[in-house]
Amino acid sequence: MRRFYAILVAAGLVYMLFMFLGTIVPYGKADVADRVSAHFLAKDVNSISPTKWVEGDKQVPHSERVYGRKGFEDGSANVVTSIVVNYRSFDTLGEVTVLFASAVGVGLILGGTRRMKYGRKPNFILRVSTGILLPLIILFGIYIFVHGHLTPGGGFPGGTIIAAAVLLLYLSNEEFSLNMIVSKSLEGSMGSLYVIFGLIGLAAGGAFLFNFLPNGVVGSLFSAGVVPLVYMTIGLKVGSELSGVVAEIHEEREG
Amino acid sequence: MVYIISIILVGIGVYGLMTQKNLFKHLISLSIIDTAVNIFIVATGYVNGGKAPIYTKNFPSFAIGRFVDPLPQALVLTAIVIGVGTLAVGASLLVRVKEKHSSIDVENMKGVGE
Structure with a gap:
């Protein structure tokens, strides 16, 4: 009997979480340009202007060669x-x-x-x-x-x-x-x-x-x-x- | 798909917490939920066809869609280490419980008040 209730509660929780899945970004479709991560990747966090971001404009850093160059904010390849x-x-x-x-x-x-x-x-x-x-x-x-x-x-x-x-x-x-x-x-x-x-x-x-x-x-x-x-x-x-x-x-x- | 796997793992962990009587199995259930949440957080940063966020000779420059999001991975690195810490403290507490009450099964413990 206890196992039955446990299965019921666990299934209810799983169902609730499945409902929550509809509200988030689908798997594999994450837009890095929308996040700060783009600046982490391009190694220029200091160039972000906070006012522009609040107004809703994406600030995508321009792509440039990183590997083998010097002079970035952070020099680690990983x-x-x-x-x-x-x-x-x-x-x-x-x-x-x-x-x-x-x-x-x-x-x-x-x-x-x-x-x-x-x-x-x-x-x-x-x-x-x-x-x-x-x-x-x-x-x-x-x-x-x-x-x-x-x-x-x-x-x-x-x-x-x-x-x-x-x-x-x-x-x-x-x-x-x-x-x-x-x-x-x-x-x-x-x-x-x-x-x-x-x-x-x-x-x-x-x-x-x-x-x-x-x-x-x-x-x-x-x-x-x-x-x-x-x-x-x-x-x-x-x-x-x-x-x-x-x-x-x-x-x-x-x- | 990975989202579904992590949600099912949360369900398995909750089921284990509610049915098992062995305290070590409770600890393992909590650990399974921990792992499920970590998988979920890493999956939110996945980009289709994206590579691991490491600059190499073959991927020398930054472009949108080339690398997966590195920030969830960095956060999960922290979460994994803290999970190991809590698991170690919990397991060592269970060793003491076993010494004092002669069992870690909640129904066979001796000297526990009703």
């Missing part, structure tokens, strides 16, 4: 990265803070003093392949967050891949336990480094998290100013944070 770490960087600082709060919460709830033992020997294949795979996984994670402004990826996925390497170590070795002092101090120092980058931007450019380094040529590794540096700090911070969460899951309290 536009999502330029929004996350440059245009909306303060939002990302809040996001990192939320992740820090959740890592602290997991530590407070689960924090133990000694490594949990499962009492079984890990598989031979797992033990041997860990030695081969571990450097590759860590290298791949570092590649992902160093190239965050050129390819898909960035600090958050790269940090998660590094945490996956730590999880592999925990699964393959009963004796291994992460050095919490190293991981916590890395996490704290990288979080403060992000704020310090913001304060340097405030001193140099007059705005918190201002991009104070030269932008360089779009598409080269040393470009986009402060973006790769910020993504490296985010990558190391998220990696050490999620490694700490993985370590706390494998701990237990005495007695």
Whole structure:
């Protein structure tokens, strides 16, 4: 009987949401020219005139070659990265803070003093392949967050891949336990480094998290100013944070 | 089509929240709704035939209709990270509930007041 009511309520909700679908832009027909995203893509947000937009005129930036040129507002080839770490960087600082709060919460709830033992020997294949795979996984994670402004990826996925390497170590070795002092101090120092980058931007450019380094040529590794540096700090911070969460899951309290 | 998939996933999540008695399944249901909303937000920015918003040698210049909208993707990046955080805190709370009440099934919990 309860399942029947549940199906009824869920179907009602789905029906209501289907009715709502008629009022939004159909799938695949999104008009980027109607949104600020066109200016994010063309990298000239500062040229928007607010009065013209209010009156209802679209302000479409003129198309010009971006890849391989220099002198744009933001020099990263990946536009999502330029929004996350440059245009909306303060939002990302809040996001990192939320992740820090959740890592602290997991530590407070689960924090133990000694490594949990499962009492079984890990598989031979797992033990041997860990030695081969571990450097590759860590290298791949570092590649992902160093190239965050050129390819898909960035600090958050790269940090998660590094945490996956730590999880592999925990699964393959009963004796291994992460050095919490190293991981916590890395996490704290990288979080403060992000704020310090913001304060340097405030001193140099007059705005918190201002991009104070030269932008360089779009598409080269040393470009986009402060973006790769910020993504490296985010990558190391998220990696050490999620490694700490993985370590706390494998701990237990005495007695 | 992607809109329909995300709405059906919301329905599955709500159904799971109402029928399941295992608290971990509640957490997974909330996570499914979270994923559905993320899919929906990314889908609102899709342009037919649009490429991923990354400038490369083959797509060196900006033109309307060439790239999909990057702003929903940037917002969903934030939402995914926060979803991971809430899932981690919820799962660790369930570990403590299991230790104290010997079960995470709402009907088999010991020491819970009626």
